[in-house]
Amino acid sequence: MPELLQFLLSGITVGAVYALVALGFTIIYNASDVVNFAQGEFVMLGGMITVFSHAAGLPLPLAALIAIAATAAVGVALNKLAIEPARGAPVVSLIIITIGASIFIRGATQLVFDKQIHRFPAFSGDRPIAVGGATILPQSLWVIAGALAVFFGLWLFFTRTLTGRAVLATANNRIAAQLVGINTNYVMTLSFAMSAAIGALAGVLVTPITMTSYDVGLALALKGFAAAMLGGMGNPKGALAGGLLLGLLEAMTAGYVSSQYKDAAAFVVILAVLFAMPQGLFGRKSTDRV
Amino acid sequence: MRLSGKATTLLVLMAVIAVAPVFFPSSYYYRVGSLIFVNGLAVTGLVILIGYAGQISLGHAGFAGIGAYACALAPVHLGLHPALAAVLGAALSALIAFLVGRPILRLKGYYLAVASLGFGILVSMVLSNEAWLTGGPDGMAVEEMGLRAALKAIGIDLSNTQFWYAFSGLVLVIGAWLALNLHHSPTGRALRALHGSEVAARTVGVDVARYKLVAFVVSAVYASASGSLLALQNKFITPDVAGFMHSIEMVTMAVLGGAGSVLGAILGAAILTTLPQVLTVFQEYEQLMLGLVMMLVMIFMREGLLPSLARLVRGRGE
Amino acid sequence: MKLFTTTALALVLGLAAPALADIKVGATVSETGPASFLGDPEAKTLKLLVEEINAAGGVNGEKIELVLYDDGGDPNKARTFATRLVEDDEVIAVIGGTTTGTSMAIIPVLEDAEIPFISLAGAIEIIDPVRPHTFKTPHTDRMACAKIFEDMKANGYTKIGLISGSDGFGASMRKQCLEIVADYGIEVLADETYGPTDADMTPQLTNIKGKDGIQAVLNPGFGQGPAIVTRNYAQLAVGLPLYQSHGVASDGFIELAGAEAAEGVRLPGTALLVAGLLPESDPQRAVVTAYKDAYEKATGKPVSTFGGYAHDALRILVDAISRAGSAEPSAIRDAIEATSGLVGTTGTVTMSAEDHLGLDLSAFRMLEIENGGWKIVE
Numbered sequence: 001m002p003e004l005l006q007f008l009l010s011g012i013t014v015g016a017v018y019a020l021v022a023l024g025f026t027i028i029y030n031a032s033d034v035v036n037f038a039q040g041e042f043v044m045l046g047g048m049i050t051v052f053s054h055a056a057g058l059p060l061p062l063a064a065l066i067a068i069a070a071t072a073a074v075g076v077a078l079n080k081l082a083i084e085p086a087r088g089a090p091v092v093s094l095i096i097i098t099i100g101a102s103i104f105i106r107g108a109t110q111l112v113f114d115k116q117i118h119r120f121p122a123f124s125g126d127r128p129i130a131v132g133g134a135t136i137l138p139q140s141l142w143v144i145a146g147a148l149a150v151f152f153g154l155w156l157f158f159t160r161t162l163t164g165r166a167v168l169a170t171a172n173n174r175i176a177a178q179l180v181g182i183n184t185n186y187v188m189t190l191s192f193a194m195s196a197a198i199g200a201l202a203g204v205l206v207t208p209i210t211m212t213s214y215d216v217g218l219a220l221a222l223k224g225f226a227a228a229m230l231g232g233m234g235n236p237k238g239a240l241a242g243g244l245l246l247g248l249l250e251a252m253t254a255g256y257v258s259s260q261y262k263d264a265a266a267f268v269v270i271l272a273v274l275f276a277m278p279q280g281l282f283g284r285k286s287t288d289r290v
Numbered sequence: 291m292r293l294s295g296k297a298t299t300l301l302v303l304m305a306v307i308a309v310a311p312v313f314f315p316s317s318y319y320y321r322v323g324s325l326i327f328v329n330g331l332a333v334t335g336l337v338i339l340i341g342y343a344g345q346i347s348l349g350h351a352g353f354a355g356i357g358a359y360a361c362a363l364a365p366v367h368l369g370l371h372p373a374l375a376a377v378l379g380a381a382l383s384a385l386i387a388f389l390v391g392r393p394i395l396r397l398k399g400y401y402l403a404v405a406s407l408g409f410g411i412l413v414s415m416v417l418s419n420e421a422w423l424t425g426g427p428d429g430m431a432v433e434e435m436g437l438r439a440a441l442k443a444i445g446i447d448l449s450n451t452q453f454w455y456a457f458s459g460l461v462l463v464i465g466a467w468l469a470l471n472l473h474h475s476p477t478g479r480a481l482r483a484l485h486g487s488e489v490a491a492r493t494v495g496v497d498v499a500r501y502k503l504v505a506f507v508v509s510a511v512y513a514s515a516s517g518s519l520l521a522l523q524n525k526f527i528t529p530d531v532a533g534f535m536h537s538i539e540m541v542t543m544a545v546l547g548g549a550g551s552v553l554g555a556i557l558g559a560a561i562l563t564t565l566p567q568v569l570t571v572f573q574e575y576e577q578l579m580l581g582l583v584m585m586l587v588m589i590f591m592r593e594g595l596l597p598s599l600a601r602l603v604r605g606r607g608e
Numbered sequence: 609m610k611l612f613t614t615t616a617l618a619l620v621l622g623l624a625a626p627a628l629a630d631i632k633v634g635a636t637v638s639e640t641g642p643a644s645f646l647g648d649p650e651a652k653t654l655k656l657l658v659e660e661i662n663a664a665g666g667v668n669g670e671k672i673e674l675v676l677y678d679d680g681g682d683p684n685k686a687r688t689f690a691t692r693l694v695e696d697d698e699v700i701a702v703i704g705g706t707t708t709g710t711s712m713a714i715i716p717v718l719e720d721a722e723i724p725f726i727s728l729a730g731a732i733e734i735i736d737p738v739r740p741h742t743f744k745t746p747h748t749d750r751m752a753c754a755k756i757f758e759d760m761k762a763n764g765y766t767k768i769g770l771i772s773g774s775d776g777f778g779a780s781m782r783k784q785c786l787e788i789v790a791d792y793g794i795e796v797l798a799d800e801t802y803g804p805t806d807a808d809m810t811p812q813l814t815n816i817k818g819k820d821g822i823q824a825v826l827n828p829g830f831g832q833g834p835a836i837v838t839r840n841y842a843q844l845a846v847g848l849p850l851y852q853s854h855g856v857a858s859d860g861f862i863e864l865a866g867a868e869a870a871e872g873v874r875l876p877g878t879a880l881l882v883a884g885l886l887p888e889s890d891p892q893r894a895v896v897t898a899y900k901d902a903y904e905k906a907t908g909k910p911v912s913t914f915g916g917y918a919h920d921a922l923r924i925l926v927d928a929i930s931r932a933g934s935a936e937p938s939a940i941r942d943a944i945e946a947t948s949g950l951v952g953t954t955g956t957v958t959m960s961a962e963d964h965l966g967l968d969l970s971a972f973r974m975l976e977i978e979n980g981g982w983k984i985v986e
Contacts, residue, residue: 003814006844010810017807035400086589091399092346092549096542097588104581110640111574115648116909117832119864126866128843134814135843210807211832211864215644219805222407222534229404255811259800260419260774267408274405275393318695321688418774421783427776428708428731429683450720451691520684525716528683528709566685567692570677577640 002133007255008248009131013140015247016147017210020202021224022231022239023150024195029234030158030171031191034083034094038102040221041109042196045071046203047212048109051118060120068200074105075196076189084188102217109214122208139208146205147240150198154236167191171234230270232283241281246270296470299553303466307459311452320451322567327458328519329559331465333544334552335512338469340541341549342478343505344485345395348403348537349410350513353383355417355532357514358521359424362432372435376518380511387510388503395502407534414532429528432521454523461519465512466552472508473552481505513540546587548594557596630673631666631700631935633658633925634693636714637728637918638706641681642775642804645831647706649903649915650728651676654703656906657922667930675699681706683713690717700935703921705729706914707776715742724928724941726921728914731780735964741941743964745920745954747972749777749828752854753785755876755972756826757792759985765823765849769798769816771809771837773829777855778804781828797822804833810840817846824848830855835864842869849874854972857881858912867980874985876972880916880953882982895951916953923952 021043028036046067053063082097089097123142128135157164169177170187178184203212210216227246231238246266253265273281310323332354339345360379364370370378394405418427438453448456472478480501484491492498521527530536539562547558565583569576591598635654638647658674666672675697679686686705693699694717701724705711708731715734718725719741727734727744730752734744760768772782778801789796798819800812816825825848827837834856841850850873852861857877862870879892883900886893899919900911927950928943929935947966950957955971976985 003818006814007811010808014806014808035403082585082589086592089588089592091403092340092541092545093588093592095346095348095403096545097585099538099542100581100584100588102581103577104585107575107577107579107581110644111578114909115640115644116860117645117835117864119835126839126842126868128845135810135845137843206807209836211835213645213832215640215642216805222411226404226408229401233400251808251811254800254802255815259802259812261415263803264412264415264419267412271393271405271408274397274401278397278401280401316696318692321691321695325684325688418779421779426779426783427774428733428780429712431712451695524684524687524713526683526687526713528713530682530684530709567688573678576678 003255005132006134007251009134009136009140010255011248011251012144012244013136013209013247014250015244016140016144017202017206017220017243018223018227018246019147019240019243020143020150020205021199021220022228022243023147023154023236024199024202025224025228026154026195026234026236026239027167027191027198028195029228031167031188032083033171034098035225035228035233036078036195037095037098037221037225038078038105038217039195039199039224040217040219041102041105042071042075042199042217043203043206043220044109044212044214044217045074045105046200047207047216048113048118048203048214049200050204050207051120051212052113054120060123063120064204067204068197071200071203072193072197075192075194075199078196079188079192083192084185102221106214106217113214115214117211117213119207119211137209139205143205143209146201147243150201151236151240158236163187163190226267226270229280230273232280235282238280238282296474299470299551300463300467302553303556304463307463311455317449317451320449320455322564324451324454324458324523326556326560326563327455327462328516328523329540329543329563330462330556331458331519332513332516332540333547333555333559334462334465334469335509335516336540336544337549337552337555338472338481338512339505339509340544341551341555342473342481342485343502345502345505346399346403346541347406347506347509348534348541349406349408349413350509350540351532351534351536352410352413353387353510353513354517354520354536354540355413355529356383356386357517358432358527358531359417359517360514361518361521362430362527363423365433372433372522373437376515376522379518380514383510383514384507387507391503391506391510392499395499395506407537410532410537411534414529414534417529417532424529427529429526432525432527434525435522458519458523461515462556465515466556469512469552477501477504542584546584546594548596548598550593551596554594554596558594561595630671631929632673632675632697633922634675634677634690634697634699634702634704636677636679636686636689636693636702636704636710638681638710639678641679642831643681643707646728646912646914647678647681649907649909649912650704650706650918651678652907652909653899653903653915653918654922656902657919660902661922661926667926668933668935670935672926679704679706679710681710683709686710687713687717690714694718694721694723699723700929700937701726701925701940703728703918703925705734708734708780709776711744715739718742722941723937724925724944726925726944728917728921730777732784738962738964743924743944743959745924745952745957745965746917747854747954747967748784748965749781749853750784750788751967751969751972752781752876753788755969755974756851756853756874757785757789757794758969759874759974760794760824760851761792763824763849766793767795767797767821767823769800769819769822769825769848770796771798771800771802771812771816771825771827773804773831773833774801775804775829775831775833778829778833781853781855785826785828802829802833802837804829804831806833807836808840809833809837810844813837813840813844813846817844822848824851826851826853828853828855832864835861838865838873839869842866851875854878854913857975859910860912862977862980867977870977871979873977875975877975877982878913878916878954878971879973880911880913882973882975882984885982885984891951891956892953896953899953913954920952920954920957924950924957
């Protein structure tokens with residue numbers, strides 16, 4: 001069954017990319033109930049800034065660190081300048097604000113950098129690793145490890161740290177959180193910085209596989225958003241499962257059914273899951289406020 | 291002045307459409323005008339869905355795609371007149387909206403957003419993949435509607451851009467009139483009740499699921515008609531019409547102008563249609579400016595431009 | 609007094625040089641959006657060349673004014689900009705339509721207005737059937753297919769696999785390749801596709817690899833897709849000859865795919881790509897070297913085939929204006945149709961009333977990637 005194995009490895013690679021993007025959505029959503037459609041731009045910035053710092057002569061690890069730090073700063077700026085002033089706006093307004101932000105970041109990137117497609121070398125070379133008749137690239141292992149590490153990090157953060165619980169408390173009830181002494185402004189800033197940094201890290205990890213350019217963000221954001229909703233928004237477990245499931249679905253459809261309709265198959269499954277489980281696979285139940 | 295008044299809205303709309311051409315320096319402005327009306331029509335439908343019923347959709351371009359491709363395909367394969375093809379497209383959109391609407395509308399907030407988005411992407415994927423039928427991503431030609439030639443025969447000679455300005459303007463006025471009628475009907479009241487609070491509406495006996503579905507189906511017909519108009523006007527259509535970006539554009543127009551009022555939403559359509567034309571002077575900064583405008587309006591004029599401006603004017607008056 | 613002198617000066621100048629009015633040339637290309645990879649070098653090329661031409665004294669003693677719009681790859685926007693160019697800017701000719709979709713949306717506007725239009729897109733539908741005012745500079749996708757199939761046939765490959773991008777470029781080339789493939793006695797045993805933003809194509813390539821009898825693989829596409837296909841191809845050690853399309857004919861492709869993975873890949877390219885390898889006697893050598901040097905000096909980016917399409921379009925137009933000796937659209941149209949022996953980056957252009965492209969297969973060169981560089985194989 002080397003084909004099946006190859007499809008599985010492909011699905012896990014792509015799924016880990018989606019999962020990394022989806023994980024980025026969770027923190028901001030948890031802290032503010034905002035789905036940040038500019039999350040894909042964080043991934044793009046991570047890749048692009050690394051490309052250009054590396055081209056300017058910096059060693060790759062340093063270039064990646066700069067990219068992550070710079071993107072985190074962009075995340076904080078986004079929160080301060082666009083999300084905080086719009087607090088309490090309806091979902092549809094927030095969607096438009098974050099999409100506006102994503103168009104803005106894209107426009108700025110094409111001015112500061114360029115419109116070409118870029119890539120930097122894989123961390124551990126390009127020699128494929130043979131796994132029972134199928135192969136996987138070392139960089140895919142980096143992406144998978146990155147997704148798992150971010151997942152465990154977030155899980156620990158939300159369940160074991162005071163700050164993480166403060167984030168959840170802020171999301172649940174902002175005023176109550178303030179009453180018990182949580183600095184909600186700090187929580188918001190931290191959430192955006194972390195989300196942006198995770199996005200940038202994703203960009204750094206996936207660029208050797210997917211390549212990057214100023215306009216890769218939207219497609220990544222859509223897939224990551226779909227993955228996060230499939231798993232249940234706000235739950236790191238959901239983001240990881242949703243991402244991997246989406247990647248596997250695409251690979252299996254491309255392998256066994258039709259490569260033309262692999263994206264369609266993924267969305268059909270998402271629709272079916274949402275119809276059966278309106279909160280996604282691992283989503284928290286919500287009740288209407290009257 | 292009561293901006294929400296039905297007669298006022300229609301009068302303002304008709305006056306602007308009739309008088310604007312006086313100021314047009316060249317017939318290119320008719321083209322921009324007709325695009326505003328085409329977008330305005332789709333956005334009027336979204337007023338019913340977003341503004342009245344309080345539901346979101348990030349997939350309405352899918353219905354525009356169905357309307358557009360109906361006009362491209364039905365004349366070739368079924369021998370229908372392009373105008374009848376537009377009606378067929380609208381009927382098909384209504385049927386599809388009816389079938390997918392019930393399960394989709396059970397979802398809320400972002401879940402509704404992603405489900406509708408998925409629907410829109412599915413439609414654009416079919417249009418783009420089934421190249422034997424639709425010509426694939428490169429698109430296909432659309433037959434001439436023939437109305438302009440008929441008008442010429444009875445002595446009304448309009449240029450192509452003038453004709454489409456007048457025709458889509460007329461369709462928009464009719465669309466706005468129907469939407470305003472709906473607003474003041476019992477259905478409209480039920481929709482606004484469920485917008486306020488679904489639970490409360492249900493408690494007082496409103497069949498929430500049914501009314502949401504009505505809003506969804508009606509708005510789908512508007513989007514479909516807008517897609518048909520675009521296809522007939524351009525005489526060429528590509529799957530972009532059903533794409534995600536077009537869905538976002540439509541929602542942004544509605545919300546930017548003020549999704550609660552027909553006139554506001556049409557104003558939003560006018561601004562976002564004209565903006566890229568104006569921004570060409572900024573060349574490379576165009577995207578930057580567009581993103582900035584979207585953010586600023588939504589942050590500082592939360593209800594949209596028109597309602598915010600109206601409040602400002604009223605505030606001054608007191 | 610000052611006003612008087614200015615007016616007098618203007619009058620004198622106006623009388624001395626009655627042809628001072630600029631020639632307005634319009635363009636709408638996809639500088640942003642999914643086709644910006646193509647449209648960006650096109651826009652840069654047009655700006656660069658217009659500057660160059662004006663610095664050298666313009667055409668027929670008149671300067672060229674370029675009115676350039678970015679349609680973002682959206683056919684609806686392209687049509688609006690075409691209307692604007694014709695009705696509002698009153699240009700005498702339009703270059704553009706980076707993609708087939710935008711070109712097809714522009715055509716009805718310009719045909720109605722009887723303004724010459726030179727498209728930069730690949731599909732054969734643009735010039736077949738011939739429309740009076742529509743021309744184009746890139747080879748058709750069908751010609752690229754023909755060039756590849758000729759090479760396959762010469763090498764004895766009769767059973768191939770196809771993996772194409774589902775974007776406009778890939779889908780259009782796939783369609784045209786499938787239409788003519790039987791003429792070369794070649795059979796397509798596998799027909800896979802991928803999305804333009806996909807991250808991994810190993811499932812599709814695994815299926816191609818698993819099909820018995822396939823002797824070579826063809827990948828019509830542009831952007832990052834073909835680079836990923838090439839890398840996955842090496843990862844899976846498919847081991848069959850891989851053909852790419854003219855859509856990736858640029859040095860950037862080798863860089864993205866990696867010299868190791870791209871080793872041995874063949875594709876039909878233009879002279880522009882191998883300027884340094886052309887023999888001195890090659891008529892295109894001077895043209896492509898001049899353009900390549902100027903472009904790379906001005907932008908700091910490697911030259912691409914797509915910028916070359918815009919280069920040729922402007923050259924054809926300027927040549928026609930100078931031969932027509934007037935800036936009347938109808939005269940320019942006739943002059944473009946009479947273009948003969950014009951050496952461009954894509955080939956030597958000779959148009960006629962039946963042929964609004966004016967290129968033949970000889971303009972394509974079959975290239976092979978060797979040690980991270982290009983080699984002409986023929």
